[in-house]
Amino acid sequence: MTAPETRHPARYWHRLDDGRIECDLCPRTCRLHEGQRAACFVRQMDRGEMVLTTWGRSSGFCIDPIEKKPLNHFHPGSKVLSFGTAGCNLACKFCQNWDISKSRDMDRLMDTATPEAIASAAAHHDCRSVAFTYNDPVIFAEYAIDTADACHQRGVKTVAVTAGYIHGQGREDFFRHVDAANVDLKAFSEAFYFKLTGAHLAPVLDTLYWLRHETKVWLEITTLLIPGENDSDDELRALSDWVVRELGPDVPLHFTAFHPDYKLDRHPATPLATVRRARQIAMDAGAHYVYTGNVRDTEGSTTLCPACHTALIVRDGYQIMHYALTREGHCSNCGHAIAGHFDQHAGDFGNRRIPVRISAHAP
Template sequence: MGSTEVDLDPPRRRGPGTAPAGAGRSDEAADRLSLDDPFTVATDYWHQLPDGRIQCDVCPRACKLHEGQRGLCFVRGRVDDQIVLASYGRSSGFCVDPIEKKPLNHFLPGTPVLSFGTAGCNLACRFCQNWDISKSREIDTLTSAAGPEALARAAEQLGCRSIAFTYNDPTIFLEYAMDVADACRDRGIKAVAVSAGYINETARRDLYAHMDAANIDLKAFSERFYRKVTFGKLDNVLDTLDHLRETDVWFEVTTLLIPGQNDSDDEIARQCDWFAEHLGPDVPLHFTAFHPDFKMRDIPRTPPATLRRARRIARERGLHHVYTGNVHDADGQTTYCPSCGEPVIVRDWYVLGDYRLTDDGHCVHCGASIAGVFDGPPGDWGSRRQPVRLVERGGLGPHDRRAAAPSPASGTGGVR
């Protein structure tokens, strides 16, 4: 399938004669942080420590940095005695997907979403399925100048109802994600965060205030798994889920089941009991199949029977909308009315079949309201995956904070 071209803003340079990013630069130079880089912006999520280091406050990793050091995520680092984001406006993997691929089964079903990511991640999952992006240190190879206005315009031109920050995690580029979301909102386009939910309270509040929907990747329901396999902490992710429950953000949850790691009946049952108590029965839960990847290539694929078993356990504990993913399972991908039990959205992979909801999300059989965001008839995007090639044009818009980013000599603090 060929790619679709859309217009994109050209790079904004801070001075004449600046070389294109990456041109003639050594690896050491590419790692160097500088506010002279037009894709580096100042941030607010940090504080000074008594020993002279600066602590990044975006996520629980709390990287404590000397001048010139980067955090574990690689895209945030210390320069000129502040924490900066070095990937603002740099993106990759532009593609129009079905919204169900995020996965979001109860958010504007059947509609197209413009998906993209950046580089880096604040977790270190040994099983990462997107490791070529999340572990990438090649920031200079990302698309240049994918500014907020340009991305909003691209989504509009492509007929997308929403835009998704995915592949790695918007937590680490939240300033960029928030600006893109604002630009999209001006055009009636929704913003979707696909995230591991490993984020601190203030940054969490700010990021999700700009989002319309989210899928949170709950890696397991074990602190041991999080510590040994992701190098993170479960409690912080549960805090994010609790927070989202108190907002207007529509969210769904995904757990990748890995054979012998997080797929025991006991762990699944404990996860579902917590889910029912804290989030309620109507938040969708997706159990998806693992494939060998990154540093866990010695573990076999998840058998479909494991996903069906997990789904059965979840439904027995009162969860209404439980799905299976990464396998062909018509029953496990169908939405059923929790009131009358009739199928209301039948899916074949990402293709919608029989659709039995009213425009505002009520079951046509019994009239019960189905939890989710339903706005008119379903889309017909189907299972298509349309790569997008962005073409430079135009200029910066009002939502692009690069236009206001301070230079090192300005003496200004953050840009927010």
């Protein structure tokens, strides 16, 4: 079996007068000499051009519940084929997938597959969608775009789980091929972004605003709450107010609990009370759909009708216990239209997680 070509031409770069090339994909605008890799590690100057070294190479494939992305308003209960590559264009000290996103060992990418093979596998396993996740798909945009095209040809939708640190033509091209996105809004302060992610807040807010107002991508937002860093009432109120004012009250918000990991492995875990407090603050700010995550909290996982407050989707973990939406995605009690993409019946994949091996090429 021959692995896909690893020297894959990359887009979104230009030459500089001094012989270097500059990456135009994300706000880091890395400038590279021959042989040098960008901060994300997977984009490299090779023979005078930029290449994507992880095209066709993955850290693994797994079938997940769509709620794990997390997406609670995008075909609830359905199966999603998830995969990522290696590297990241942020440097989060609290990364929960650091063994993948911080990897500098290309030997970790044991699974190889063409976009057609991934689309074929998703269809074979009756997955409603394919998710680009585990590490940020922005940095393997070309591979994600090619895979999205193959998926759409088979009627499979695509999901991006991303920090939204992207700009320019790359952003337009990437999200044109995506049906739904969960964007990590890691905090609502520039100091947090600079200190704990090595990035900046403004480009993420730009991406969120652009996604909501300039695309048809279904959008949900996640904030991982780290005790003492981004969980104050003032910051949570400012974040919630901005989302409701600039994006609208129908964008679902997920506040998730941090567990000690990577460079914050001695930091305290997030108490259940904190994510519940964040949820209440966002609801008080006018957000219609607010969820808690990384904790077992049925109340915080339940989708409520904004009009009559009927419990429409009750979840136990990722398992849907009750589903009361009409075929059109309206509240079965009062008829209010619920924001999102829904089916007449919820999927029943539940809390499972199934690793999948994919042949390098489609059959």
